[in-house]
Amino acid sequence: MPRGGNYLDATGLELVAQRVRDAVAEDAVVGTGHERGQATLDVAPPRVHDVLRYLRDGDEEPYGFLASLHGCDYLPAEPRLGVHYQLLSMERRDRLGVRTRVTVDEPHVPSVTDLFPTANFQEREVYDFFGVVFDGHPDPRRILMPEDYVGHPQRRDFPMGGEPVLFTFNEHKLPRWYE
Amino acid sequence: MSDYREREKSISIGTIEEEPVSGTRLEPGVADDGGEERGEAELLTINLGPHHPATHGVLRLLCTLEGETVRNIEPIIGYVHTGIEKSCEDQEYWKAITFVERMDYLSYYFNAYAYCSAVETLLDEEVPPRAQYLRVIHMELNRIASHLFWLGTGALDIGAITMLWWALRERDLILDLFEMSSGQRFHTRYFQVGGVMEDIPPGFEAKLREFLAQMPARVDQYEALLDQNEIWLQRTQNTGIVPLEKLLELGVTGPLLRAAGKPWDLRKAMPYCSYEDFDFKIPVGTVGDNYDRYRVRMAEIRESVGIVQQALDGLPEGPYITGNRKVALPPRHELATSMEALIHHFKLVTEGFRVPPGEAYVAIESPRGELGCFVLADGSAKPARVHMRDPSFVNLQALKHMGEGTVIADFIACLAMLDPILGGIDR
Numbered sequence: 023m024p025r026g027g028n029y030l031d032a033t034g035l036e037l038v039a040q041r042v043r044d045a046v047a048e049d050a051v052v053g054t055g056h057e058r059g060q061a062t063l064d065v066a067p068p069r070v071h072d073v074l075r076y077l078r079d080g081d082e083e084p085y086g087f088l089a090s091l092h093g094c095d096y097l098p099a100e101p102r103l104g105v106h107y108q109l110l111s112m113e114r115r116d117r118l119g120v121r122t123r124v125t126v127d128e129p130h131v132p133s134v135t136d137l138f139p140t141a142n143f144q145e146r147e148v149y150d151f152f153g154v155v156f157d158g159h160p161d162p163r164r165i166l167m168p169e170d171y172v173g174h175p176q177r178r179d180f181p182m183g184g185e186p187v188l189f190t191f192n193e194h195k196l197p198r199w200y201e
Numbered sequence: 202m203s204d205y206r207e208r209e210k211s212i213s214i215g216t217i218e219e220e221p222v223s224g225t226r227l228e229p230g231v232a233d234d235g236g237e238e239r240g241e242a243e244l245l246t247i248n249l250g251p252h253h254p255a256t257h258g259v260l261r262l263l264c265t266l267e268g269e270t271v272r273n274i275e276p277i278i279g280y281v282h283t284g285i286e287k288s289c290e291d292q293e294y295w296k297a298i299t300f301v302e303r304m305d306y307l308s309y310y311f312n313a314y315a316y317c318s319a320v321e322t323l324l325d326e327e328v329p330p331r332a333q334y335l336r337v338i339h340m341e342l343n344r345i346a347s348h349l350f351w352l353g354t355g356a357l358d359i360g361a362i363t364m365l366w367w368a369l370r371e372r373d374l375i376l377d378l379f380e381m382s383s384g385q386r387f388h389t390r391y392f393q394v395g396g397v398m399e400d401i402p403p404g405f406e407a408k409l410r411e412f413l414a415q416m417p418a419r420v421d422q423y424e425a426l427l428d429q430n431e432i433w434l435q436r437t438q439n440t441g442i443v444p445l446e447k448l449l450e451l452g453v454t455g456p457l458l459r460a461a462g463k464p465w466d467l468r469k470a471m472p473y474c475s476y477e478d479f480d481f482k483i484p485v486g487t488v489g490d491n492y493d494r495y496r497v498r499m500a501e502i503r504e505s506v507g508i509v510q511q512a513l514d515g516l517p518e519g520p521y522i523t524g525n526r527k528v529a530l531p532p533r534h535e536l537a538t539s540m541e542a543l544i545h546h547f548k549l550v551t552e553g554f555r556v557p558p559g560e561a562y563v564a565i566e567s568p569r570g571e572l573g574c575f576v577l578a579d580g581s582a583k584p585a586r587v588h589m590r591d592p593s594f595v596n597l598q599a600l601k602h603m604g605e606g607t608v609i610a611d612f613i614a615c616l617a618m619l620d621p622i623l624g625g626i627d628r
Contacts, residue, residue: 027471057559058322088452089564090573090590108562108573108590112463115470119562140452143598151286166279166627175287178585182291 027115030061038081038118039063045080046072055121062119070107070122071132077109077118078137085109085118088138093148097178101125103152107134124154126177133159151176244272251280255358255613258623262600262616269608274601282627289587293553294320295394297584301574302388304589305625307350310336310343311567313392315574316587318473320394322561323578324554326528330517332396333475337512338409339382339391340474341505345416346375347568348498348505352423355495355617359436363426371419374412381405394554395529396522409513416506420499427495437491441603441615445489451602452595455570457619460497461489467566474565479511491611494618501568528554553582569593569620591625 153174353368484500486493570592
């Protein structure tokens with residue numbers, strides 16, 4: 023699909039990846055992906071905060087705006103859970119995706135709310151739906167599901183439907199209604 | 202002094218004050234006008250919503266007030282979360298369009314476009330020029346309809362009831378047009394993967410031109426009603442100002458960002474769907490208060506009228522949907538004569554089309570800002586993940602900064618000018 027903007031090409035992406043490796047750490051970037059005109063950096067989970075800080079402030083081509091932060095579940099691939107950061111440069115009209123993958127057993131990613139306050143709600147949403155814990159988040163609560171909800175419904179192994187609806191007539195029969 | 206004033210003076214509220222009402226009340230002997238005696242630091246936390254018309258949906262706000270001044274706002278959302286993103290994972294790609302349209306229920310064409318465009322990116326499917334122009338016409342009409350609804354309800358919050366009737370009158374004309382082209386007034390499902398559902402019917406163009414001819418005069422009328430209105434001006438001017446840097450940090454996009462002076466519009470900056478063909482301006486504000494937000498949206502209505510006009514004048518001939526039979530349904534008349542068309546029809550309806558593995562993030566300019574759709578495909582006929590980066594959800598974080606320190610009546614104006622749609626926030 024032809025879309026406007028000056029998107030990074032595959033070579034430019036490799037250059038960015040190399041600059042991140044030089045500036046942050048050799049193991050920070052674990053891979054790059056350039057598909058359908060969209061550039062993505064794969065980043066090791068513990069390095070996410072450092073990489074995003076470098077891309078925001080340190081790089082010669084900075085990305086000052088976090089457009090979107092969302093999660094997804096790559097079941098059956100491992101590590102299963104993915105967190106995507108869509109960076110945007112309004113000056114160069116360019117987008118760069120940053121992607122990190124964590125396992126269900128160790129779902130820890132450093133929070134970037136101090137760099138991008140917009141991540142506050144969106145990290146809460148990813149925690150709510152996928153169970154990814156953002157270390158250092160100022161308000162790590164559920165956001166859309168009820169506070170006493172058990173489970174993370176957007177995971178692919180979470181069953182679809184079949185959840186009883188709480189009414190007055192059946193509330194005493196449902197588990198945990200008294201909690 | 203008139204009779205009325207005399208009567209007003211004679212009304213005693215003493216009996217009401219002595220009722221044992223809950224909360225604090227005046228101690229006997231303390232004068233009502235003595236602010237110091239009552240204590241300046243007394244805070245009162247009240248619940249605004251979830252069921253309150255001024256919250257534009259099922260939004261609950263925990264407001265901490267000091268007198269009439271808002272000191273803290275805590276939005277609590279999730280009341281209309283219906284798991285649309287999860288439901289999409291259980292539908293074939295072409296059936297999920299129906300679901301995503303119901304997220305932000307005032308800008309359904311934009312939801313459908315963001316989703317279809319993401320799927321088209323994954324499929325590497327070209328959309329014919331006529332379909333792109335038809336999409337532009339419907340999206341810009343939808344933008345006008347959405348802004349009109351914002352104008353009507355926003356003005357209603359400030360007490361201007363007439364605006365609601367006037368704005369909904371014109372919005373109804375747009376819904377009539379949607380009904381002509383797709384058979385539905387809301388949630389039309391007009392956009393398909395690869396194009397649009399049907400060509401516009403005979404009579405649509407004449408009716409649309411009639412609407413376009415009268416719309417600028419209608420906007421003049423709205424402005425004549427509001428721009429001289431002392432209550433409107435006092436409520437909106439110099440209220441709810443948030444610095445541009447703060448808005449950018451908070452990820453705010455759309456008219457809120459443009460009102461603060463940043464000319465960022467994805468239709469211009471990163472054109473999609475042939476927007477580069479059209480000549481239009483990006484209205485920006487200077488102060489960034491609620492009045493600028495109002496002016497920016499009014500100017501956007503005028504610009505959208507111009508875009509629809511240009512798209513209608515330059516509407517190219519040709520197919521309205523891609524000819525790729527693996528993605529789009531064959532024309533109905535072919536089913537009677539062509540075995541192949543029948544097979545394609547059957548396969549598409551029963552199984553849907555498969556999308557090669559990959560992921561795509563497509564962002565467009567909805568009436569409220571950047572609407573991004575992320576689709577993860579795993580090679581099957583159903584998406585593995587559909588995520589909408591809804592502008593209302595992200596912009597809502599700015600409400601705290603807009604409202605704190607204002608009086609509660611201005612805070613209601615801030616909320617109206619933020620234009621949150623709870624269907625989009627909760628999804």
